[in-house]
Amino acid sequence: MASETEPTAPAVRLSHVDVAFPEPKGGVFKAVSNASLDVANSEFVAIVGPTGCGKSTLLNCAAGLLAPAAGHVEIFGMQLSGLNGHAGYLFQQDALMPWKTARDNIALALEIGGTPRIEAVERAQVWLGRVGLKSFGDRYAHQLSGGQRKRVGLAQVLIRNPKILLMDEPFGPLDAQTRQIMGNLLLDLWAGDKKAVLFVTHDLEEAIALADRVVIMSAGPEARIIGDHTIDLVRPRDATEVRLQPRFHALHKAIWGQLRSEVIKAYGGEIG
């Protein structure tokens, strides 16, 4: 696959993507409308938007799990059909196999690709350490907390070293402190070998602290991409300390001004 890719092409390109779901009562529900987004190679892009606007839906398109109703998806310049083999996807919901231990879940990601079991388990143990779960390898999913499960999932995705990282609210169930520790961990890993990252979050501060660009989606249905802000904070960053910089506040103020009205719309739609 690597030879087929153009080095200059964006890692992910969504162009004029529409997504429609069949309605239970017939007809179609148009979730996303005319969304265009490029993620350059080694760029970290965060998507922020009100709940239910279609953030997960866009990631599913980039992963190849969902075919857009119109428009198309390109991965490293190649039209995507079927699953995106370059991408690792950390799902919003729990996706660990409940019948395997944390360590086996991580090791399996390697074994699928033909790594011998002994080596896979050894490397899985290293990754357990990296996500702060060194002594939790023998636990099954139901014996882990929501945040611990997310971290096992993160290790499961990262151990395969994918070129593109799709992350759907990876730190959702974590407390504020752990979120920042995990954010720094992610930044470190990303600084090591720069992957293209598409990162969904509902936390605007987190988006600004981590990303190169923050993309704003409008409230659904027919959600669009309504803002694309470049975050010019210097790297390397510390996910905690960066929030104290004046530039951070200026960016936050500017982006929040745009996001606010959409969040209100998303709820207004419910109430009205």
Add this chain to the structure above:
Amino acid sequence: MPIARWKLFLLQALVAVVALGVWHVGATIPISLDGQNKPVYLLPPFFFSAPLDVAQRVVKMFTDGTVKIATCAEPFNIATMLQTNNSCFGKTIWQHLAITSIEGLLAFAIGSIAGVALGFWFARRPLVAAVFDPYIKMFNALPRVVLAPIFMLWLGLGIWSKVALGVTLVFFIVFFNVYQGVREVSPVILANARMLGMSERQLFRHVYWPSALSWMFSSLHTSVGFAIIGAVVGEYLGSAAGLGYLIQQAEGTFDVTGVFAGMTILAAFVLLVDWLVTLVENRLLVWKPPAASQQV
């Protein structure tokens, strides 16, 4: 608050003691005398026997060697034992137990293999499932007892007619569970497995198979129980060996003590098997969260 083990055991034993006590008193202590000066019991022994008689009979069955009818010169071996319709009726209680166990085991194994295979096939081929759906429902609704005489006609009075009866019971339980297990794999887990690069074969091995097995194991108690029921009912309706046969023989001669003795042995046997199943289950389903009802 969890109940202490010994306390629970004591309470369970108390239930048995009270029940047996009532039975004993009712069957042995006369409440009055009738016209011929014969004692009248609340639980006449002819209809209800008495706990001590039953216990004695059980002990006798295990110590006496053969149970009822003529003893047989033929030496004991598996081949003659499985010929349950042979002329040699003198079997020890162990042989009867062994025959019922073998029938149950075969019924469970064959029913499970068929149930798993068809469950997978149907779950992965919606057209097949849709076509056969009414027939599956039809056969499942059929009371299996009515099939027993037909199986005897087809397969004779030996163990296989009993195995067939058990299979018809076990198959449907396993089939429905595996079918459900394969179809209800969480779509997120499936999507994740695909994104991790699993091929169809790997999906089968790492996702569908464990999911289906977990559903099958969750019904292990039921399917093992039904395998034994199939065997015993089959024996009861026509055979020359097994626990069902023993009970049927005793009933045929109004030997109530024999009936209760047979039932006692059957109950103990089922409890033992159930305990073994629990052991197996605990090993195989370690990854499952305990059911809400067990989190006392």
